[in-house]
Amino acid sequence: MTCDEFERVLPELEGGHSSEQEEHLRSCSSCSELVSNLNAITDNARLLPEYEPGPQVWNAIETALRQEGLIRQPQLQLVSPASSSPRWRFAWLVPIAAAALFGSGLFLIHRQVDRQFAVKPAVTTASVTTPAEPARNVASSADEEQILAAIAARAPAMRASYESNLRAVEAYIRDAELSAHDNPNDQIAQQYLTNAYEQRAMVYEMAINRAMQ
Amino acid sequence: MTGARKLQSDKLSEAEAIERAKQGDGEAFETLYHLHKRRVYSLCLRMTANTAAAEDLTQEAFLQLFRKIATFRGESAFSTWLHRMAVNVVLMQLRKKGLAVVPLEETIETEEESHKKEPGADDVRLAGSIDRLQLEHAVENLPPGYRAVFLLHDVEGYEHNEIARIVGCSIGNSKSQLHKARMKLRELLKASRAEKATKP
Amino acid sequence: MYRRNEVSALLVVVVLAAVTAGAQTRKEFHFRVHRRASVSIVNQYGPVSVKPSSGKSVLVTAILYSDKAEIDQRHSGSRISIATHLLPGADADSGRVDYEVSVPADASVTLRSATGPLHAEKLHGDVILEGNTATVDVRDLSDGHVHVKTLNGPVTLTNVTDGHVEITSVGGEVSLMSVSGPFVHVNSNSGRIIYDGDFGGGGEYSLMTHTGDIEATAPAYASIDVLASSSQGQVVNDFPLQPVHTSFAARAGSAFAGTMGKAASSVKLLSFSGKIHLKKR
Numbered sequence: 001m002t003c004d005e006f007e008r009v010l011p012e013l014e015g016g017h018s019s020e021q022e023e024h025l026r027s028c029s030s031c032s033e034l035v036s037n038l039n040a041i042t043d044n045a046r047l048l049p050e051y052e053p054g055p056q057v058w059n060a061i062e063t064a065l066r067q068e069g070l071i072r073q074p075q076l077q078l079v080s081p082a083s084s085s086p087r088w089r090f091a092w093l094v095p096i097a098a099a100a101l102f103g104s105g106l107f108l109i110h111r112q113v114d115r116q117f118a119v120k121p122a123v124t125t126a127s128v129t130t131p132a133e134p135a136r137n138v139a140s141s142a143d144e145e146q147i148l149a150a151i152a153a154r155a156p157a158m159r160a161s162y163e164s165n166l167r168a169v170e171a172y173i174r175d176a177e178l179s180a181h182d183n184p185n186d187q188i189a190q191q192y193l194t195n196a197y198e199q200r201a202m203v204y205e206m207a208i209n210r211a212m213q
Numbered sequence: 214m215t216g217a218r219k220l221q222s223d224k225l226s227e228a229e230a231i232e233r234a235k236q237g238d239g240e241a242f243e244t245l246y247h248l249h250k251r252r253v254y255s256l257c258l259r260m261t262a263n264t265a266a267a268e269d270l271t272q273e274a275f276l277q278l279f280r281k282i283a284t285f286r287g288e289s290a291f292s293t294w295l296h297r298m299a300v301n302v303v304l305m306q307l308r309k310k311g312l313a314v315v316p317l318e319e320t321i322e323t324e325e326e327s328h329k330k331e332p333g334a335d336d337v338r339l340a341g342s343i344d345r346l347q348l349e350h351a352v353e354n355l356p357p358g359y360r361a362v363f364l365l366h367d368v369e370g371y372e373h374n375e376i377a378r379i380v381g382c383s384i385g386n387s388k389s390q391l392h393k394a395r396m397k398l399r400e401l402l403k404a405s406r407a408e409k410a411t412k413p
Numbered sequence: 414m415y416r417r418n419e420v421s422a423l424l425v426v427v428v429l430a431a432v433t434a435g436a437q438t439r440k441e442f443h444f445r446v447h448r449r450a451s452v453s454i455v456n457q458y459g460p461v462s463v464k465p466s467s468g469k470s471v472l473v474t475a476i477l478y479s480d481k482a483e484i485d486q487r488h489s490g491s492r493i494s495i496a497t498h499l500l501p502g503a504d505a506d507s508g509r510v511d512y513e514v515s516v517p518a519d520a521s522v523t524l525r526s527a528t529g530p531l532h533a534e535k536l537h538g539d540v541i542l543e544g545n546t547a548t549v550d551v552r553d554l555s556d557g558h559v560h561v562k563t564l565n566g567p568v569t570l571t572n573v574t575d576g577h578v579e580i581t582s583v584g585g586e587v588s589l590m591s592v593s594g595p596f597v598h599v600n601s602n603s604g605r606i607i608y609d610g611d612f613g614g615g616g617e618y619s620l621m622t623h624t625g626d627i628e629a630t631a632p633a634y635a636s637i638d639v640l641a642s643s644s645q646g647q648v649v650n651d652f653p654l655q656p657v658h659t660s661f662a663a664r665a666g667s668a669f670a671g672t673m674g675k676a677a678s679s680v681k682l683l684s685f686s687g688k689i690h691l692k693k694r
Contacts (some may be wrong), residue, residue, distance in 0.1 A: 011392035038395045041402070044343045045367035050251040051258055057268050058246055061275050065242060069412075070279060072237030158527075163547070163566050165583045168602050172623040175685055179644075181283045188642065190281055190685060195281050195600040195621055202562050202581050206545060210527065307594050308617070309577050 006031050010038075069143060091101040118119075147204065150211035158210065162213045165203050227291060235283050242279055249292060250275075253299045259364050260303045262353045270306055274299035300365065300379055307357060343402065351401035359394035366391050442473040446491040449538065450520040455496040459509040460534040461524050463540075466515035473514050496511040502632060521557075528612040538549075546585075551641075575614065586625075601625045609694075612637045626687040629680075632694045636674030643667050645686035651693040654659060 001024040013021070025032045065071045144166050152159040176192040183189040225319055227248060232242035258267035278295050285294065352360060361380065365371040366387075371379070372386045379385070426650050444450075454461050459478075470574040471493055475484055481503035482598060487494040499508045505528065516522060521539040524531045529547020533540050539558040542549050544566045551559060559576055561568050563583040570592050577596040580587055582604040589597070589606075593613040599606050599620040608629040612618055613636075620627050626646070631637070633652075641648050646665060654671025667689075682689050 011388045021322055034399075037399050040343050041348065041395050041398050042367050044350075045363070046370075047343060048255075048259075048349060048368060050255040051267055053250055053254040053271050056248070058243065060272050061246065061279070062239065062243070064272075064276055065239070065279060068280070070237060071239040071242060113367070148443055155324050158545070161565065162379050168623070172602055172685075175623065177283065179685075180281070184284050184286050188681075190284065191619075191621065192623075192683075192685070193284070194277065194280055196623070198581060198600060199583060199602055203564065203583065206543070206562070206564060209525075210545070 362390040363394035444471040448486040453523040465518040636677040638676035641679040641682040
């Protein structure tokens with residue numbers, strides 16, 4: 001076996017050499033050194049260090065998860081044990097939207113929104129969706145109602161439009177979740193779900209921006 | 214949101230965190246993030262050789278994972294699932310930039326690559342331990358296609374059939390690209406050593 | 414020499430024009446930029462149109478329809494931000510501002526409006542357009558990223574090539590005419606998607622809806638690896654496709670998959686309940 005022939009089969013060699021190849025390695029210092037070098041590169045590749053991302057990466061992820069409604073407060077943080085309505089979380093969206101738009105002057109708007117959407121501990125169970133509805137839908141419905149109320153306060157003519165869009169998006173999410181549940185390994189089902197969430201995130205973002213203006 | 218220290222002291226296991234994340238628990242999401250952030254970020258950083266791009270891709274990979282976490286049934290290890298997602302996100306980004314991750318056809322050897330080196334022509338030997346910092350630097354200087362296959366195989370441990378499926382090439386092409394990547398790294402490491410040796 | 418009546422009529426016209434013009438105010442802003450500019454326009458009511466300029470300057474011409482709207486502008490280096498600030502009592506008529514903007518062709522442009530319309534043409538930087546019900550019209554763009562977000566406004570892209578296109582729409586119809594490039598993704602809910610092009614560029618094309626129909630028209634020489642599926646809607650294909658082995662066939666509903674030519678581009682036409690039609694031009 002010549003060096004040329006050995007180098008030609010080298011890409012295919014993993015985990016062992018034939019006797020002919022072993023014989024060539026014993027007799028050829030150049031090819032032997034080549035194999036040794038390549039093995040050293042592979043061995044050290046596995047030992048390369050891992051790096052830490054900056055804290056802003058998690059901050060951005062958390063913000064996005066909240067905007068998409070994927071993070072919900074745990075039950076222990078409910079205002080009243082008797083209340084099955086999740087604590088209103090719209091207030092945190094206001095400073096986020098404010099920081100995204102302009103800084104000063106929004107303090108007054110923030111206070112106004114807080115007064116409008118202050119937690120109401122006396123919410124009765126009758127006004128909340130039925131126990132059979134999944135917790136996520138209850139949380140989403142409450143968020144949506146608060147967003148729509150904010151829109152209605154600032155641009156009444158647009159409330160119906162946003163409501164219609166939110167209903168369409170929630171229907172998509174329901175269908176996509178069902179499909180993903182029935183077909184957990186189906187990439188297309190996963191993509192539908194991603195698309196549906198992206199649409200909801202977009203509607204929320206536009207609604208919040210509209211409410212802030 | 215509490216820091217990672219609180220989560221670690223509570224010893225929230227990955228399995229518990231996954232179940233709680235499905236219920237929308239923010240701390241559970243954070244736990245999962247801190248458990249896997251280094252591996253994902255390191256992969257993104259090495260694939261792109263750009264800190265800002267790596268951070269964006271890390272964020273995107275975790276967001277895609279968290280959006281789909283409700284569908285995770287435990288058929289495979291969570292880390293495998295996450296890692297595969299990160300790889301897809303990075304490769305998608307490379308494709309968007311117009312960088313061929315791996316050429317669809319077998320690459321044609323250039324004259325430079327096919328030039329047979331005479332035995333003993335290289336005075337600088339790579340014997341002894343390899344400086345990992347230099348290896349890291351050499352990886353950064355690989356062409357994107359070589360770098361992707363090298364990272365996936367030698368650093369992340371994917372098999373060629375997996376790489377071929379992920380990247381969209383043949384197994385033979387994957388092996389060929391890996392070999393070329395290693396040869397290129399060898400060349401870069403030798404050049405780096407030669408440069409060091411000549412410095413006063 | 415004019416007669417008295419004609420002079421009176423002329424005076425009335427002049428006075429009326431002055432009164433009308435007095436209600437409208439024209440403002441111009443001129444910015445010099447030294448490298449790739451980033452221009453952002455936020456305008457609740459009224460059209461925004463962006464075209465390329467010559468040289469390294471950004472020119473913004475705004476027509477305000479009443480004193481209920483003001484223009485906030487910020488300039489830092491090559492970053493320019495213009496926003497219409499509505500005063501209390503402003504509505505869609507009194508708060509309307511019309512913008513015409515000229516930017517260097519490689520500038521990054523972001524336009525946001527509720528009612529629009531939004532228009533961008535002949536640029537090759539990144540373009541982001543967001544509107545609630547605004548009509549979005551983009552034409553003759555190349556090389557850059559084009560991102561469009563709309564709730565219900567119709568979106569039309571014409572002759573957009575070699576770039577990265579992402580469109581998200583809830584109910585607005587999306588029309589792509591001669592759009593090609595490495596990445597073309599449309600995510601629609603009930604809005605219809607219409608594609609008329611060649612799926613060229615060896616790109617990845619994904620047109621997906623929840624309930625909206627998808628109508629894609631391509632030439633006989635298209636080189637595509639196509640997958641189309643609708644769980645509850647009808648799927649029609651005018652092309653003779655080479656079959657491919659794929660696991661997707663196990664999905665419920667109607668579907669087809671196959672390749673044409675060298676299968677250079679990947680094309681996915683997917684809908685939950687909309688009708689899908691791949692037509693031959």
